Amino acid sequence: MGTEVRVEGLTKAFGKQMIWRDVSLTLPAGEISVMLGPSGTGKSVFLKTIIGLIKPDEGHVFIEGTDIATCSERELYDVRKLFGVLFQDGAMFGSMTLYDNVAFPLREHTRKNETEIREIVMEKMEMVGLAGAETKLPGEISGGMRKRAGLARALVLEPEILLIDEPDSGLDPVRTAYINQLFIDLNAQIEATFLIVTHDINTARTVPDNIGLLYHRHLAMFGPREMLLSSSEPVVSQFLNAQRQGPIGMSEEKDEDELAGESQYAMPALPPIPLQLAPSSGLLRRTQSPPGEWCRRNGVTPPPGSFASESAAAGLAVGAGGAA
Ligand SMILES: Nc1ncnc2c1ncn2[C@@H]1O[C@H](COP(=O)(O)OP(=O)(O)O)[C@@H](O)[C@H]1O
Numbered sequence: 001m002g003t004e005v006r007v008e009g010l011t012k013a014f015g016k017q018m019i020w021r022d023v024s025l026t027l028p029a030g031e032i033s034v035m036l037g038p039s040g041t042g043k044s045v046f047l048k049t050i051i052g053l054i055k056p057d058e059g060h061v062f063i064e065g066t067d068i069a070t071c072s073e074r075e076l077y078d079v080r081k082l083f084g085v086l087f088q089d090g091a092m093f094g095s096m097t098l099y100d101n102v103a104f105p106l107r108e109h110t111r112k113n114e115t116e117i118r119e120i121v122m123e124k125m126e127m128v129g130l131a132g133a134e135t136k137l138p139g140e141i142s143g144g145m146r147k148r149a150g151l152a153r154a155l156v157l158e159p160e161i162l163l164i165d166e167p168d169s170g171l172d173p174v175r176t177a178y179i180n181q182l183f184i185d186l187n188a189q190i191e192a193t194f195l196i197v198t199h200d201i202n203t204a205r206t207v208p209d210n211i212g213l214l215y216h217r218h219l220a221m222f223g224p225r226e227m228l229l230s231s232s233e234p235v236v237s238q239f240l241n242a243q244r245q246g247p248i249g250m251s252e253e254k255d256e257d258e259l260a261g262e263s264q265y266a267m268p269a270l271p272p273i274p275l276q277l278a279p280s281s282g283l284l285r286r287t288q289s290p291p292g293e294w295c296r297r298n299g300v301t302p303p304p305g306s307f308a309s310e311s312a313a314a315g316l317a318v319g320a321g322g323a324a
């Protein structure tokens, strides 16, 4: 059913370079969360801190009662078994076939025999759409296939928490759309807690149950997708809507002159909230809420035109009727 991850007051600096301070959030069990942020804001560092590869300077990461930030190596070893991780570069062994790459964690961490291993590897390869590619080497396949293989490897130990770093880096928009759909389908199947780190706005707008935004050395906001997509908080709306206008400048925050120059213009209206991707089987995921649910519950009026195309959610042709 997935495991909750509770982050409290997390702070990390490398020497004098503060990465982020006082980050607190909860990744709800079984839900998909996306952590967004400009390049270099410490998204990968955040992900590595959650699995205890990087020790924070302050704060806690609680997983089933264990604090990753302060626990012993022995406890860390046990808690790590709950995780599957897909690193940004895929981290595949170049001289091993995809089969051996995917089998690696099973051979390393379990006492399963090769017959049992084969069954699991083939099942996971099938789940990620790689059936038939077992004998290929990582160098022989496309970037999108390498990510899928990395994902299959992250799945073999039946993770309760799946951490995915920049799945869309280096992928074209069509491949990104396919892999986003795969995340939704996998989440419906294995019901693990997902954290996807990305700077892809389209992924953030359509995939997750929750969105977080790291910006300027802190967590600007974290909450349900509809909350952030209807927020007029300047940093959040600028980033999620990919606008130049707002406090985020070309390389860092804008200075006061730049902001004053803009102050005569109103912020552009928020675009409609798109429907969240649904499993391709047409079923709802256990943690998926109906479109507009968060807005209704919280008395928030979503931007005009939000959740327009119900047919797209059911996997029908977009534009079949009333699509905004
Ligand atoms: N092990 C490390 N030692 C020192 N600095 C690091 C280390 N890992 C990351 N950094 C620095 O932390 C900052 C954030 O990096 P990163 O988390 O990779 O950003 P993002 O994933 O958001 O693009 C960068 O300035 C990077 O150089």
Ligand SMILES: [Mg+2]
Binding pocket: 043, 044, 045, 088, 165, 166
């Ligand atoms: Mg990164």
